[in-house]
Amino acid sequence: MRKLVWLKLTLLACVSFGAVGCVHASIYTTKNTRAPVMVGPVQYIGAPQPAPPGPVVGSFQTEIENFFAVSSSQSRSGNIVTTTTTSAWRREGPAKFDVAVIESFKACPSCTIRTQRVRVGSYHLFWLCAIMEKNWAGILATVHGR
Amino acid sequence: MGKTLIKILAVVALAAPLVGCAGARGELAFDQLRFPVSSSAFIYAPDGRPVTVRELQRTGQLVWVERVWGIFWSWIPLSGTVDVSAPMNDQIARAGGQGVINLRVESENCGINYVPLLNLLPIYPGCTYVTITGDIVRLRGPVMAPPPPPGAPVPAAFVPTNKLNEAVNQRLLERPPQGGAMTPPPPPPNYSVPPQPPPSYSVPPQPPPQPTPPTPTDGTSLPPQPTSK
Numbered sequence: 001m002r003k004l005v006w007l008k009l010t011l012l013a014c015v016s017f018g019a020v021g022c023v024h025a026s027i028y029t030t031k032n033t034r035a036p037v038m039v040g041p042v043q044y045i046g047a048p049q050p051a052p053p054g055p056v057v058g059s060f061q062t063e064i065e066n067f068f069a070v071s072s073s074q075s076r077s078g079n080i081v082t083t084t085t086t087s088a089w090r091r092e093g094p095a096k097f098d099v100a101v102i103e104s105f106k107a108c109p110s111c112t113i114r115t116q117r118v119r120v121g122s123y124h125l126f127w128l129c130a131i132m133e134k135n136w137a138g139i140l141a142t143v144h145g146r
Numbered sequence: 147m148g149k150t151l152i153k154i155l156a157v158v159a160l161a162a163p164l165v166g167c168a169g170a171r172g173e174l175a176f177d178q179l180r181f182p183v184s185s186s187a188f189i190y191a192p193d194g195r196p197v198t199v200r201e202l203q204r205t206g207q208l209v210w211v212e213r214v215w216g217i218f219w220s221w222i223p224l225s226g227t228v229d230v231s232a233p234m235n236d237q238i239a240r241a242g243g244q245g246v247i248n249l250r251v252e253s254e255n256c257g258i259n260y261v262p263l264l265n266l267l268p269i270y271p272g273c274t275y276v277t278i279t280g281d282i283v284r285l286r287g288p289v290m291a292p293p294p295p296p297g298a299p300v301p302a303a304f305v306p307t308n309k310l311n312e313a314v315n316q317r318l319l320e321r322p323p324q325g326g327a328m329t330p331p332p333p334p335p336n337y338s339v340p341p342q343p344p345p346s347y348s349v350p351p352q353p354p355p356q357p358t359p360p361t362p363t364d365g366t367s368l369p370p371q372p373t374s375k
Contacts, residue, residue, distance in 0.1 A: 123169020
């Protein structure tokens with residue numbers, strides 16, 4: 001009995017620490033957008049005074065999250081039940097931000113976009129049958145008319 | 147003693163699935179920035195035109211690492227909203243830049259989130275590393291000296307180029323619209339370059355996705371990237 005408990009704990013620790021350092025950072029960038037995506041109150045380069053933004057005509061939020069999870073699932077075939085343990089990545093790339101920004105530009109080509117807040121976070125989680133390490137990044141952006 | 151330890155470990159193992167582990171969350175603000183910053187490779191010129199690397203000169207690299215804290219497995223943020231404007235302003239000014247393009251904000255777990263058993267405690271503080279990077283740039287190209295204001299003495303001493311550029315750009319922005327017929331139009335400012343084709347805002351084609359293992363949740367996911375660590 002004692003050996004079984006230790007074996008389970010050791011397996012748990014190994015799987016848990018296997019995830020350490022494996023999860024990619026969640027990155028906010030819009031490097032594939034071929035238009036300025038401004039952050040902060042200043043609009044023009046070479047003109048360091050704050051430019052009053054145009055009226056807010058819209059806003060959007062986008063978030064990406066990356067995690068590594070080990071989970072078990074059961075499948076049944078007739079009377080045979082098979083338990084499968086899988087490890088899987090969920091990796092959402094920064095392109096999700098590009099898509100959100102480009103959609104806004106398509107809706108209003110003359111508008112400017114300002115990222116007001118960047119939300120970040122991470123945790124390491126034991127949750128039911130999953131062992132997870134997770135981090136995320138998200139933005140709150142406003143769309144301004146000219 | 148041995149049995150007690152086993153019982154404690156068993157209780158911990160049984161309780162572990164019911165709770166979370168250490169983590170943090172927070173918000174970054176940029177409200178006090180004195181320079182324009184863009185998270186793409188484009189930025190607005192003084193005339194409102196989007197300009198990119200061909201018309202910009204890279205003068206340095208912006209790097210800033212911030213940490214945000216939380217307790218109760220990241221549910222309660224301790225850091226709140228962190229304004230990172232001051233260190234960014236300092237780095238841009240020190241590099242002689244006029245703005246930042248290609249801003250990136252990276253979020254990842256801190257090492258203390260992995261301390262076993264302790265990270266189960268809700269009051270154990272969790273942490274998130276936030277790394278902010280970007281390219282510090284300024285407008286490229288020679289800039290004409292601004293005409294001296296009426297009555298101002300002509301400077302005879304050395305004027306740093308960056309101060310000169312700022313003065314020129316400032317003066318160009320303050321120039322009133324040319325509508326009168328009595329004065330000849332001034333020559334166009336030479337910080338501009340031939341017009342670029344209109345931006346398409348498009349994302350370049352991505353390589354075909356690799357087959358991915360099933361993920362435990364729904365939603366859009368991208369193909370796995372090679373591990374960098």
